Amino acid sequence: MAFQTFPYAVLHAFAEQVFLKMGCPEAQAREAAAVLLSADLRGVDSHGVARLSGYVRLWKGGRVNAAPAIKIVHESPSTATMDGDAGLGLVVAPAAMRKAMEKARIAGTGWVAVSNSNHFGIAGCHAMMALEEDMIGIAMTNASPLVAPTFSIERLLGTNPIAVAIPAGAEAPFVMDMATTTAANGKLEILQRKNEPAPAGWIQDQQGNITTDQHGVKKGGALLPLGGTREQGSHKGYALGAMVDIFSAVLSGASYGPWVPPFVSFLPVADDMPGKGLGHFFGAMRIDAFRPAADFKLHMDQWVRRFKQAETTEGQEAVIIPGEPEAKMSVERMQQGIPLIDAVVSDLQELAAAMELAPIA
Numbered sequence: 001m002a003f004q005t006f007p008y009a010v011l012h013a014f015a016e017q018v019f020l021k022m023g024c025p026e027a028q029a030r031e032a033a034a035v036l037l038s039a040d041l042r043g044v045d046s047h048g049v050a051r052l053s054g055y056v057r058l059w060k061g062g063r064v065n066a067a068p069a070i071k072i073v074h075e076s077p078s079t080a081t082m083d084g085d086a087g088l089g090l091v092v093a094p095a096a097m098r099k100a101m102e103k104a105r106i107a108g109t110g111w112v113a114v115s116n117s118n119h120f121g122i123a124g125c126h127a128m129m130a131l132e133e134d135m136i137g138i139a140m141t142n143a144s145p146l147v148a149p150t151f152s153i154e155r156l157l158g159t160n161p162i163a164v165a166i167p168a169g170a171e172a173p174f175v176m177d178m179a180t181t182t183a184a185n186g187k188l189e190i191l192q193r194k195n196e197p198a199p200a201g202w203i204q205d206q207q208g209n210i211t212t213d214q215h216g217v218k219k220g221g222a223l224l225p226l227g228g229t230r231e232q233g234s235h236k237g238y239a240l241g242a243m244v245d246i247f248s249a250v251l252s253g254a255s256y257g258p259w260v261p262p263f264v265s266f267l268p269v270a271d272d273m274p275g276k277g278l279g280h281f282f283g284a285m286r287i288d289a290f291r292p293a294a295d296f297k298l299h300m301d302q303w304v305r306r307f308k309q310a311e312t313t314e315g316q317e318a319v320i321i322p323g324e325p326e327a328k329m330s331v332e333r334m335q336q337g338i339p340l341i342d343a344v345v346s347d348l349q350e351l352a353a354a355m356e357l358a359p360i361a
Contacts, residue, residue: 004345005337006360011049012037014348014360018052021355022059023066024088032090038125040338042326044177046186047122050344053351055088055119057265064088064118070095073253078107081252082114086277089120089141093280097126097139100284104135108289113252116276119143119263123163124177124326130165130284131173134293137165138283142248144262147181148222149242150235153208155222156257159184160244165323167287169297171304175323180241181223188214188223193343201228247281254279 012033019029040048058064068087072080080099084092096112103110120126123139130137143158161184163177183202191198191214203216204224217223226237249256255275262269287293310319333339340348345360352359 003339003341005339007337008037008041008334010360011040011338014352014357015049015052017357018056018351018355019066019088021357022056022064024091025067028067028088028091031094032088035090035094035121035125037338039122041330041333042122042124043329043333044122044186044326045340045344046184046190048338049340049348050189051119051186053347054263054265055090056351056355058118058263061265063261063265063269068092072099078103078109079111080113082112083253084114084117084277086116086118089118089278089280092117093120093126093139093141093282094129096280097129097137097282097284100282101130101133101135104130104284104286104289105133108286110284112282113248114280114282115249115252115254117254117278117280118261119278120280122177123161124165124175124323126282127163127165127177128173128175131167134167134287134297136167136283136285136287137163138285139163139280140244140248140282141280142245142254142256142260142278144185144264145258145260146185146217146223147225147241148204148208150225150230150238153204153206153222154258157225157238157241157245158260159223160241160248162240162244166300167293167297168300168304169294171301172321172324172327174300174304174321175326177323177326178226180226180237180244182226182228182237183223185217185223188217193341201232244281245279249275249279251281252279 015033016029019032065086068085071083073083074081082096096114100110100112126139127137140162142160145155147157159179159181161179166174197212198214203211204221205211206220225234227233245256253275255273259270259273287296307319349359
């Protein structure tokens with residue numbers, strides 16, 4: 001498939017200009033662009049600039065407040081609940097994570113639940129904010145209902161990702177960032193652009209049968225929980241996705257289950273929503289609230305090295321530490337540029353024309 005490569009600075013500047021055109025304050029536009037591009041840098045192409053036009057459509061549809069007044073609606077010494085005022089999740093989420101870290105500086109740990117938000121990009125970006133202060137970061141969010149619980153044909157959950165970022169010393173940090181489905185919806189969108197079938201176990205059709213049709217969800221089917229089938233543990237993926245939904249939305253006052261607002265602007269928002277917008281949940285844990293940070297990092301380095309030394313199956317080079325491929329990809333793409341498939345480039349050029357911006361080049 002043909003693609004073009006663009007420097008990070010070019011794509012960041014373009015995304016920032018789009019957010020400014022939407023009416024975002026300058027600092028928020030800059031941060032939203034950085035959060036969005038963090039996905040492209042880490043190789044999660046489905047959640048980066050490929051989704052920029054989707055945020056614009058939500059804004060045009062009146063579902064995104066470009067200049068939100070994010071506020072705390074409930075608070076304790078170590079916890080807070082925040083209302084995102086329908087802002088971009090790319091802006092609301094970092095604000096909430098900073099509040100969790102602020103709580104952790106005082107109480108040792110900090111926990112923040114968020115309602116009335118929108119899609120926040122990749123969860124790992126927010127969890128990794130804690131690494132800068134020798135904290136463990138946790139981030140999760142509910143999402144558009146595209147997932148059927150085990151044994152169901154109804155779409156009641158989102159891909160509902162969980163991210164955990166843990167600092168190390170000389171070694172790179174441990175960064176887990178995973179959907180609670182067999183595959184994130186964004187990966188399905190990539191297959192649709194490439195016109196390639198979906199692997200078995202990603203999707204079921206309207207009758208609940210496994211299908212490899214990459215358009216299966218659009219045809220009334222559903223994504224499957226992590227595991228794919230009951231025999232392979234889909235009930236565990238379902239339980240993880242449900243946990244994220246409860247932590248992110250039932251706890252915060254956001255909408256949950258089948259009432260979560262869809263990311264696509266052409267689908268209507270439910271009239272009987274039990275809460276407000278999308279929900280997120282963040283945690284920050286200060287390492288020295290448990291043991292000296294230097295000691296912890298020493299042992300994390302040992303943990304990483306021992307796992308990388310694990311005996312491997314034939315033909316494999318080494319065990320991979322969660323976050324390791326993404327970290328390498330970030331370095332490479334910052335130096336060599338970010339590749340975008342032609343379909344995404346065309347979409348961005350159409351967006352530039354519609355918003356009266358110079359085309360990316």
